[in-house]
Amino acid sequence: MMSPFLFWIFAILMLVFGAAVIINRNPVASALSLVVSFFGLAALFLSLDAYFIGVIQVLVYAGAIMVLFLFIIMLLDLRAEELRKINWIASAGGIAVALALMFQIFSVVEKFPAAKQSFPPLAKPAPDDVRQIGLLLFNNYTLPFQIIGIVILVATVGVIILSRRETR
Amino acid sequence: MNYVFIGTSLAKIIGLLGFVLGLMNYAVYAERRVSALMQDRLGPNRVGFAGLAQPFADAGKFLLKEQFTPAQVNKFYYFLAPCLAMIPAIITISVVPFGSTLFGVPMVIADINVGILFVFAIASLGVYGIVLAGWSSNSKYPFLGGVRSSSQMISYELSLALAVIPIFMLVGNLRLTNVVQYQIDNGWLIAPFFGDWTNPGKWLLAIPMLISFVVFLIAILAETNRLPFDLPEAEQELAGGYHTEYASMKFGMFFLGEYIAMITGSAIIVTLFFGGWHFPGIPDGSHGWIFGLINIAVFFTKVCALIFLFMWVRWTLPRFRWDQLMRLGWLFFFEIALVNIFIVAIILMFVH
Amino acid sequence: MAITVPRPNLNWRERLYLPAIAAGLAITIKHFTNMIFGRTKVTMEYPEEKWDSNLPDHYRGAPALVRDTDGRVRCVACQLCEFICPPRAIKIVPGEISPTDRFAKVEKFPDAFDIDMIRCIYCGMCEEVCPEQAIYLRKDYAITGFTREDMVHHKDKLLEIGGVMHGVVLKWNQRK
Numbered sequence: 001m002m003s004p005f006l007f008w009i010f011a012i013l014m015l016v017f018g019a020a021v022i023i024n025r026n027p028v029a030s031a032l033s034l035v036v037s038f039f040g041l042a043a044l045f046l047s048l049d050a051y052f053i054g055v056i057q058v059l060v061y062a063g064a065i066m067v068l069f070l071f072i073i074m075l076l077d078l079r080a081e082e083l084r085k086i087n088w089i090a091s092a093g094g095i096a097v098a099l100a101l102m103f104q105i106f107s108v109v110e111k112f113p114a115a116k117q118s119f120p121p122l123a124k125p126a127p128d129d130v131r132q133i134g135l136l137l138f139n140n141y142t143l144p145f146q147i148i149g150i151v152i153l154v155a156t157v158g159v160i161i162l163s164r165r166e167t168r
Numbered sequence: 169m170n171y172v173f174i175g176t177s178l179a180k181i182i183g184l185l186g187f188v189l190g191l192m193n194y195a196v197y198a199e200r201r202v203s204a205l206m207q208d209r210l211g212p213n214r215v216g217f218a219g220l221a222q223p224f225a226d227a228g229k230f231l232l233k234e235q236f237t238p239a240q241v242n243k244f245y246y247f248l249a250p251c252l253a254m255i256p257a258i259i260t261i262s263v264v265p266f267g268s269t270l271f272g273v274p275m276v277i278a279d280i281n282v283g284i285l286f287v288f289a290i291a292s293l294g295v296y297g298i299v300l301a302g303w304s305s306n307s308k309y310p311f312l313g314g315v316r317s318s319s320q321m322i323s324y325e326l327s328l329a330l331a332v333i334p335i336f337m338l339v340g341n342l343r344l345t346n347v348v349q350y351q352i353d354n355g356w357l358i359a360p361f362f363g364d365w366t367n368p369g370k371w372l373l374a375i376p377m378l379i380s381f382v383v384f385l386i387a388i389l390a391e392t393n394r395l396p397f398d399l400p401e402a403e404q405e406l407a408g409g410y411h412t413e414y415a416s417m418k419f420g421m422f423f424l425g426e427y428i429a430m431i432t433g434s435a436i437i438v439t440l441f442f443g444g445w446h447f448p449g450i451p452d453g454s455h456g457w458i459f460g461l462i463n464i465a466v467f468f469t470k471v472c473a474l475i476f477l478f479m480w481v482r483w484t485l486p487r488f489r490w491d492q493l494m495r496l497g498w499l500f501f502f503e504i505a506l507v508n509i510f511i512v513a514i515i516l517m518f519v520h
Numbered sequence: 521m522a523i524t525v526p527r528p529n530l531n532w533r534e535r536l537y538l539p540a541i542a543a544g545l546a547i548t549i550k551h552f553t554n555m556i557f558g559r560t561k562v563t564m565e566y567p568e569e570k571w572d573s574n575l576p577d578h579y580r581g582a583p584a585l586v587r588d589t590d591g592r593v594r595c596v597a598c599q600l601c602e603f604i605c606p607p608r609a610i611k612i613v614p615g616e617i618s619p620t621d622r623f624a625k626v627e628k629f630p631d632a633f634d635i636d637m638i639r640c641i642y643c644g645m646c647e648e649v650c651p652e653q654a655i656y657l658r659k660d661y662a663i664t665g666f667t668r669e670d671m672v673h674h675k676d677k678l679l680e681i682g683g684v685m686h687g688v689v690l691k692w693n694q695r696k
Contacts, residue, residue, distance in 0.1 A: 059289035067322060070299055205555040
């Protein structure tokens with residue numbers, strides 16, 4: 001478990017940089033803000049003793065996917081993006097919708113009886129979450145796991161075929 | 169949280185960091201001497217006895233040079249990139265057990281149960297420094313270096329991760345201290361010469377482990393941008409690649425970051441394949457602090473031997489061409505590592 | 521004109537590259553160990569070890585003025601070397617010899633004789649052209665200085681480098 005102080009630091013870090021992703025005009029700055037946001041999220045996972053998910057978060061999202069994003073963004077013309085004017089009406093509308101949604105969620109959650117009382121402390125964490133996840137994936141959920149694998153394989157093959165056709 | 173834990177952790181962090189930074193400086197010196205000797209030259213031998221004070225002279229030169237910033241760069245990312253190149257390499261070593269115990273304190277900074285995944289996660293961030301350096305320099309050659317680097321690192325990360333899966337199938341745990349303990353009980357993975365060495369199953373397993381080791385070593389070479397995979401900086405074709413536009417200590421941080429990455433890469437190889445701090449016949453730290461120190465010395469001796477191997481390879485092999493590098497990574501090492509996993513699974517199923 | 525370089529067809533063992541890599545590694549480690557044990561010696565550590573005693577007689581180092589065995593500065597300030605010098609490194613100010621001097625018959629001597637060693641290309645033309653055998657290229661090659669002025673060799677310096685030359689033709693001794 002983590003002290004509330006650290007929880008607030010990482011939660012605020014995550015939210016601030018998450019907002020920076022959409023506020024920044026520069027796509028590279030947005031991408032890097034997203035990376036920092038992922039780090040905050042990973043730290044929150046670690047605070048819940050979910051080491052595996054936390055590390056995979058950094059490994060897959062920050063380490064691989066965002067690098068590919070950055071790779072693409074670097075090839076764009078950034079000047080055009082930076083010069084674009086902010087559409088204030090659309091932004092205000094978006095913020096209003098988001099606030100309305102937040103209000104709705106809060107009002108629904110407030111009705112739950114569980115929201116009134118504090119959570120019971122977590123049971124003593126499993127000693128080895130990697131092993132637990134592995135056992136669960138390969139014993140109980142073997143078929144879904146294999147299907148996901150095949151779906152990803154199909155997607156990969158599809159991408160290769162599409163990119164081939166383009167170059168011809 | 170007790171104060172003993174915090175105190176010992178701080179001591180370990182400061183000690184290890186200081187040692188690794190010192191080792192890094194002398195790795196630069198060693199690189200220059202080794203390359204010179206392999207080319208029938210002498211190398212730097214003037215500053216201090218046999219040139220041993222050369223790292224201090226180099227550091228002084230880096231720090232005192234003009235902090236030159238080209239006009240057209242993207243300032244913030246231009247200054248951020250050298251830090252991002254160096255930090256992940258340093259953080260990685262925190263999960264590597266570099267000794268047994270000293271006065272009852274385990275010689276590893278963070279013994280987490282996702283050890284090797286943590287290593288890969290942090291190591292994969294090293295690419296940001298190079299990509300950002302290439303992009304923010306706003307210049308052709310650095311940009312090409314950055315583009316090459318990002319595709320190269322992503323490609324070889326796959327082989328890197330797949331190459332170690334057989335080890336964890338064998339050990340059954342991602343914790344690096346457990347990997348070392350397994351090797352103490354059953355012999356080093358690369359060479360199971362002690363314990364019950366007559367067991368044919370162990371010898372059979374040594375073959376896929378050797379394949380694993382070769383793939384992992386080559387992938388580490390690619391990840392640390394060492395020759396024959398130093399395409400991101402390729403002096404002859406890219407005029408220095410991603411750090412073309414950098415001068416003084418900012419260049420120095422890229423340069424030293426490469427060496428730290430090399431040290432941490434060697435440390436991980438030693439932990440995974442060469443038994444970590446273990447050497448046959450030397451007891452661990454619970455038999456007295458002197459053995460604890462010897463264990464640490466054994467570990468770093470192995471690391472230095474591997475660093476020498478890196479240098480030896482660098483001054484022997486020419487650089488790959490870009491398409492050759494990609495074909496090698498995707499069509500060769502990827503497949504070998506994948507097949508290797510199945511071989512180990514079959515051996516484990518029928519022999520153990 | 522473009523030339524198509526035929527790619528060699530490799531057999532499977534060559535295509536594996538591993539034997540070639542091993543052979544390369546063996547070569548570099550051989551060089552390494554040979555250097556470690558001092559079996560190869562190709563580099564001379566310059567300021568400590570020098571090749572000076574092995575310099576050939578025709579070595580062309582710094583040009584210098586010489587005295588003969590009578591102690592006379594042999595230069596008669598004829599300015600032929602100044603004229604011939606390809607980079608124009610030599611500058612001579614001629615002066616009269618006083619009539620009371622033993623060598624008054626020579627008429628002229630150099631008041632000032634400067635060779636700019638930044639310009640000098642060590643070609644040896646001055647030595648070649650000198651009718652008096654007064655200027656010679658000596659074996660000094662480490663000409664250094666902190667300023668441009670340091671690099672100009674004046675008469676005193678030139679005579680110091682040159683020293684006394686034995687066995688030159690002493691034609692002025694026979695006159696008058």
